[in-house]
Every structure is written in C-alpha cells, then in structure tokens.
Amino acid sequence: MNKNLPTCLTLLGFALSSFAQDQEAWNAHFQSTYIWQKKPSLSSPYAGPNSLLAQAEKSYSFTATAAFGVRLSRLTEAYFDPEVAQGVPISGLVGLAGFSNGELAKTSGAKPKLYRARLFVRHTVDLGGEQQPIESAAHQLSGKAASERLVLSAGALSVLDIFDANSYAHDPRMQFMNWALMTHAAYDYPADSRGYTYGVAAEYIAEGWALRAGRFAVPKEPNQLQLDSRLFRHYGDQVELSKDYAVAGQTGTVRLLGFRMKAVMARYDDALSATSGTPTLDAVRQQDQAKWGVGIGVEHKLAENIGVFIRAFKADGRTETYAFTEADRSTSAGLQVGGSAWGRAQDVLGIGIAQSSLSTGHTQFLARGGQTFFLGDGKLSYRPERDFEAYYRAELLRGLFLTGDLQRIRNPGYNADRGPASFYALRLHWEN
Structure with a gap:
C-alpha cells in the first residue's frame, strides 16, 4: 500500500469536514427527460429543401444528465455534467422559427450520444452585506453567500445558465418547450448545435439588482458543433442588467439584455x-x-401561485442567424399558475404566446428562393410566425412529472401559404 495514502485520505476527510457545518462539500443531481x-x-x-413537411409526423427526444459539484475551497466550486441524448426531430428540425421541442437542440440522432455538457469553475468574491442561504441544486452547492458579491x-456551460434566467419560461x-418561449427567439446567443459553449462570465450581485457580462465561443460555422477557439477574434459578448422590484406587495424582475x-x-x-x-x-x-441585438424581459408575481412574463428583442436584421433560431425581432408573453388553488401544489399550468419577425433583407432573401440553415420554402408569402403553447405538468411521484402539451x-x-401547424406532446421528466 502507498504509505502516503492514509495521509491523503486524512487530509481529504479534513477538507470535506471543514465545509460540513454550513457549506455543502459536494453534491450530485440527476435528470432524465x-x-x-x-x-x-x-x-x-x-415545399422547398427546408420546409416543414406536409404529412403527419411523430418525433421523440431523450436526454439524461448527471450534474456533479465539488467545493474546492470556501468560495470556489467546480461542476461537471456528462449528458446522453438521442432523438428524431419533426421535419429534420427545419421549417420553423419557434421549434416545438427545446430538447431537440441537444440530440444527435436516433443512436444515444454521450458528451460533456458542462465543465466549469465558479469563484465568489465576498464584498459584504448579510449572509444569504443558498440551497443545494444542480450547479449549486448549499451554503451561504454575501448579499453583495462578485x-x-x-x-464549458450554457449561456442561458447565466443570462435571461426567467422563472416561468x-x-x-x-x-414551455417552444424555442420562442424558452428565451428570446431573436437572441442569437453563442452555442454549439447542442446549446453549449465555453467562455468566461462575471456577475456583480447586490441587494435587489445584478450586472452580468461574459465572452463566449461561437461556432466555426453557423449552427454547427465545432466551436471557434479564437476568443479575441470571433466571440459572442453578453451584457445584462437586472433589477428586482415590488408593486402592491408583489415582486418582479426586469432584465435588459x-x-x-x-x-x-x-x-x-x-x-x-x-x-x-x-x-x-x-x-x-x-x-x-459583427451582429448585435438588444432586448428586455419582465417577470412579475401576481399572487403566491400565479406569475406572468413578457419579453421583447431586436437583432440587427442584416446578418444571418448564426447560433440560435431564425428571428430578427421577437416578442413573447405568458402565464404560469401553480396547482395549490386546486389542491395540487406541485402541479403547474402554463399558457404562452410568441411572435417572431424577419427583417426586410432576410425576407427578400427567402422570397427569392434563398436557403438558410433552418428555412427555405423556395418562395415566401411573408407573415410573422405566431406561436401558442399550453401545458399542464402534474407530479406523479416526488421528482417525477408528466406533462401534456x-x-x-x-x-x-414565416410563410402564410403554409399551415397552420399543430403539435401534441407528452413529456416525462425525472429529477433529484
């Protein structure tokens, strides 16, 4: 036996026990959907090469993720997520802006694919104020954090882990499963074809507000898997200012992005x-x-179990869609109602609407038969795409949820000559 092994184990045990009183030394969370x-x-x-198909279709997606976290020091944490994904999209994942299944951005065909989803380090600088409790969750170790901190x-992570963290969509x-409701449709945030990237971010968090900024890698080619490592030449910069508020005793948050x-x-x-x-x-x-975009999002609690949200975003409209979906302007709004009103405290009802629009140049390009990564009907009778989604999520057992959508x-x-299109879904989700 290695003579140094008992000493190493003792030191490891001491390090872990030093966090035990008020900090979680490590955690592991899992999900499958x-x-x-x-x-x-x-x-x-x-129809064109990238049209939503006319015939009836069925689709499925499956993901399973393990989220591991470990505390490296009192203020430093590391996280690692291996993930498995598989699935078959409707119409080959073309012909829409608001695709009907946000999980299909991560799938890689009918055979399961194992990959690294996240691998990142988080360090907190304590700037003062009251100590606030932090609950244990995926990508979050329980403990306490100063109300003012950096x-x-x-x-490697998802930009949406940090930015546009809407509580309801x-x-x-x-x-909501629709792409136009899970974030701003016109927010061309940097990501590979699975929705992940790598980079750096800083968040200044104070009592009631926060300022976030980050630089992340973009794909080498539009909506492809391989990322460009030249972060000083090709990159996606993000900035967000968020402010909490209260009106008539109910709270909300506004975000400028x-x-x-x-x-x-x-x-x-x-x-x-x-x-x-x-x-x-x-x-x-x-x-x-260069491409740019700006937007605003508001979420507001109407009652203890009722919340609403609204988003609006505008991209420059001159430059092609590069990492998310085909939209140059987008708006969305919705309502979430908790089931406590009818004796089902863990159930949720959600209703949302979204509208996505294209710029004049984008419209003319498609009308003349141009083809983008997601769109191409051969010609175009332009109208904004309008999405409606309603879902009911029921808790079957603790941590196990069934959703009808x-x-x-x-x-x-964006083609008035096509559709409308309907989608019916069942979603089974487990987490711990």
Whole structure:
C-alpha cells in the first residue's frame, strides 16, 4: 500500500469536514427527460429543401444528465455534467422559427450520444452585506453567500445558465418547450448545435439588482458543433442588467439584455446583390462580421401561485442567424399558475404566446428562393410566425412529472401559404 495514502485520505476527510457545518462539500443531481410529439398533416401548396413537411409526423427526444459539484475551497466550486441524448426531430428540425421541442437542440440522432455538457469553475468574491442561504441544486452547492458579491465563472456551460434566467419560461424540460418561449427567439446567443459553449462570465450581485457580462465561443460555422477557439477574434459578448422590484406587495424582475457577436458571417444584402438569381449565403461570408441585438424581459408575481412574463428583442436584421433560431425581432408573453388553488401544489399550468419577425433583407432573401440553415420554402408569402403553447405538468411521484402539451403555430417558417401547424406532446421528466 502507498504509505502516503492514509495521509491523503486524512487530509481529504479534513477538507470535506471543514465545509460540513454550513457549506455543502459536494453534491450530485440527476435528470432524465423523454418527450413524445405528434404533428398532424398541414396545408402545403409547395415545399422547398427546408420546409416543414406536409404529412403527419411523430418525433421523440431523450436526454439524461448527471450534474456533479465539488467545493474546492470556501468560495470556489467546480461542476461537471456528462449528458446522453438521442432523438428524431419533426421535419429534420427545419421549417420553423419557434421549434416545438427545446430538447431537440441537444440530440444527435436516433443512436444515444454521450458528451460533456458542462465543465466549469465558479469563484465568489465576498464584498459584504448579510449572509444569504443558498440551497443545494444542480450547479449549486448549499451554503451561504454575501448579499453583495462578485461571481466569476469560466469553462464549458450554457449561456442561458447565466443570462435571461426567467422563472416561468426558461427550461424546456419542465416549462414551455417552444424555442420562442424558452428565451428570446431573436437572441442569437453563442452555442454549439447542442446549446453549449465555453467562455468566461462575471456577475456583480447586490441587494435587489445584478450586472452580468461574459465572452463566449461561437461556432466555426453557423449552427454547427465545432466551436471557434479564437476568443479575441470571433466571440459572442453578453451584457445584462437586472433589477428586482415590488408593486402592491408583489415582486418582479426586469432584465435588459444585449449581445454583440463577431464571426465569419454573411449579410443578406450582400447575398441579394451578388446575383440576380437564387441568392446564397455561402458565397458572401466574410471574416469578422459583427451582429448585435438588444432586448428586455419582465417577470412579475401576481399572487403566491400565479406569475406572468413578457419579453421583447431586436437583432440587427442584416446578418444571418448564426447560433440560435431564425428571428430578427421577437416578442413573447405568458402565464404560469401553480396547482395549490386546486389542491395540487406541485402541479403547474402554463399558457404562452410568441411572435417572431424577419427583417426586410432576410425576407427578400427567402422570397427569392434563398436557403438558410433552418428555412427555405423556395418562395415566401411573408407573415410573422405566431406561436401558442399550453401545458399542464402534474407530479406523479416526488421528482417525477408528466406533462401534456399543445402547440399551434400560424405561418410556420414565416410563410402564410403554409399551415397552420399543430403539435401534441407528452413529456416525462425525472429529477433529484
């Protein structure tokens, strides 16, 4: 036996016990989510290479995640998430802006795929104020944190882990599944094709408000898996200011969010002027193109078990969609009602609407037969895409939830000649 092993184990035990009184030394949380979805046939007088298919379709997705956290010191934590995903999307995941299953962004075909979802370190700088309790959760070790603090994160994660953390419309595993409701549809946040990236972020958190900023890697090519490591040349910068408030005894939060991205991207006007025929983005991509967007989000509690939210976002509209979905302007709103009113405290009813729009150049590009990563009907009778979603989530057992979900999408892919499209889903989610 290694003579140093008992000493190492003693030191490890001492290190872990030093956190035991008021801090969690480590934790492990798990989740799995299965979503089955059906789309009936829809009206489709014509179709292109990236159209939502006219025939009835069925789809499924499955993800399973382990979230491990360990405390490296009193103020430093590390997290690691291995994840498995598989699934078959409706219409090959094309033909919409508000795709009907947010989990399908992470799937990799009908065969299960194991990958690293998150691997990051978080360090907190205590700046003073009262000590506030922190509950144990995935990516969060229980303990206490100062009311005024600086939180630094670095590594592989999702931008949505930090930014636009809406309480009612953020997690497709438990809340709304439509892409246009889980965040701003026009928020082209940096991510690989599974929804993850790597980078650094800083959060200054004080009593009642917070300022967040970060720089993250963008894909080497639009909506692809491989990320560009040149963070000083190609990147996605994010800034968010959030403020808590109270009105008539009920609380809420307002968030101002902006991004600026630099990457090898194309502009719609360049593609349109390059040819009198069918335009293409591939021929006009240039180094160090910039794209920006700004938005606002508000969530407000109407009563103990009722909350509402509203979002609005505008991207520049000149530059192609690079990492999220096809939208240049977006708005959404919704309502969440807890089941305590009818004796089911852990149940939730959610109703949401969203509208996504395109810029003039984006519209003309598609109308002339242009094809983007997600869209391409061959021609276009433009109308904003309008999404409706309603779900009821019931707790079957502790940590096990069954959700029934209905979605109705008018003008799918911004085309008034198509649809409307309906989607019916069942979602089974387990977590601990």
